[in-house]
Amino acid sequence: MEMGLGGLKVLVTAGAGGIGLEVAQAFVEEGARVHVCDVDRDALAALPPGITGTYADVASRGDVARLFAEAERALGGLDCLVNNAGIAGPTGRVEEINPEDWDRTLDICITGQFNCVRLAVPLLRASANPSIVNLSSVAGRFGFPLRTPYAAAKWAVIGFTKSLSRELGPDGVRVNAVLPGIVAGDRQRRVLEAKAQQRGISFSEMEQAAFAAASIKDYVTARQIADQILFLASERGKTISGQALAVDGDLQMLT
DSSP, X not given: OOOOOTTOEEEETTOSSHHHHHHHHHHHHTTXXXXXXXXXXXXXXXXXXXXXXXXXXXXXXXXXXHHHHHHHHHHSSOSEEEEOOOOOOOOSOGGGSOHHHHHHHHIIIIIHHHHXXXXXXHHHTTOSSOEEEEEOOGGGTSOOTTOHHHHHHHHHHHHHHHHHHHHHGGGTOEEEEEEEOSBOSHHHHHXXXXXXXXXXXXXXXXXXXXXXXXXSOSOBOHHHHHHHHHHHHSGGGTTOOSOEEEESSSBOOOO
């Protein structure tokens, strides 16, 4: 399918690895111009051709200001912001969670999105095809025991997204959230291992429990998430806004 993304100017946060890098590479394959940020200097140094990068922590407004200055120079404007940066946060009962871990999870997973959006909007208003895609999670739809900081942040992303859609719609800027389910990779494995340890069960038992409430009992891939984001950023997605779109194998609950 021809996506019509040639020349699109895209900024992806946390784009030097994992889902973010998959998204960045998918845009490049479609002819887009892509700038990323990350806190992993080694990963930034190893970015593939066609992707430029900036060291930046989205929780730092100073870093984000520098990021947008460098992204604007590299891209010559902005058509699409992909707010991908996030951390898993702690696993544990709410009374056991370190308040600093709570603060850091929300600082990155939701305040980081605000920090980027507030600087992106003036640039997006000048675009002929402006969009924002915020990464939430299925944890933004369900209760998620032992993962309250992460779930709280991801629920907030959906409220942020829907409010932005209403606010920015008159400017033609569409805003959507993508909600990945159980994503293949080291980060998801660490989360399942931590929950298995907390519950005193094996990793295999925890994995089976995680998929028990899904219609499609398989991991989501980073490329599947990237494909959804590309569609939303394309002309084909031009009337889709304010949506929380799950890529999750039809999960019905989180355990």
